[in-house]
Amino acid sequence: MSKYKLDAKTLTLLKAQAKLTETFNHTIRSAKSGALPFRLKVEHASMETQFRVEVGSQCHSLTLPNTTTMHLQLADFIEEIANGLLDLATSTGKRRDGKYDVLDEQLSLQVFDLVRRGGMLSLDVGLEQPIHVSIHRNRTRTAATTLMTIGVRQPRTKCFTLSGPDAEIHEKVVESINHLANIATPAMQAA
The missing domain is CATH 3.30.720 (Signal recognition particle alu RNA binding heterodimer, srp9/1)
Structure with missing residues (x-):
């Protein structure tokens, strides 16, 4: 880092x-x-x-x-x-429902650009390891397949496909990034 x-x-x-x-x-x-x-x-x-x-x-x-x-x-x-x-x-x-938002405005804009275009992004959100986010955009419909991971030896991974406008997809991807960071934090602090 x-x-x-x-x-x-x-x-x-x-x-x-x-x-x-x-x-x-x-x-x-x-x-x-x-x-x-x-x-x-x-x-x-x-x-x-x-x-x-x-x-x-x-x-x-x-x-x-x-x-x-x-x-x-x-x-x-x-x-x-x-x-x-x-x-x-x-x-x-910033807290929401007892959980922290790990993305600031700059990182959120980078994620939104990633949602629009597809590709891969490593997010340094202050944890020991970066969160890697990959998004594949489907050209025939408004869908995005997302793969995100954090960690090396025992990585925590999420994979899902979303359909809808870019703003909705972005909201769900950011929510998932926050969730992944929140579940990874206790494991990383304990290690």
């Missing part, structure tokens, strides 16, 4: 921005996964500073005492969010 890391320029900006009250737009990069944009809202007070990090549809908050190294703690926090290393029990991630 290729890790997202903040570059030196962004760290310098974070150091200066931690002393202001403002909203800033940044990008965190990974060699394999590309760029991930995020928004940082800073509320600086005399004793502590409150940070709000928005990545896609997820929102995370952090309050730190005003120190000279708080930008480094903030950078670690942002990298943990981007790499999916935050403890899910304490995370403010």
Whole structure:
């Protein structure tokens, strides 16, 4: 799994921005996964500073005492969010029926493009292994055959065929990806 890391320029900006009250737009990069944009809202007070990090549809908050190294703690926090290393029990991630949505807006758009065209995609959703999704589109009718898997030695696999408009197929594929990630998480944490 290729890790997202903040570059030196962004760290310098974070150091200066931690002393202001403002909203800033940044990008965190990974060699394999590309760029991930995020928004940082800073509320600086005399004793502590409150940070709000928005990545896609997820929102995370952090309050730190005003120190000279708080930008480094903030950078670690942002990298943990981007790499999916935050403890899910304490995370403010998006929940639906007690389960987590593992796809942000960018990954969801990639899955929608995959549903429309067919092909294969490896989704790095912050777990130990990526989720591999393959979709075959049938040209004679509006159907898609989907195969998804996570894991190497004992992979968890799903295979199904859906029929209907692309939006409905996309909704069911995303639901299935979330389900696969949720059932794989306890097994991966126990290993």
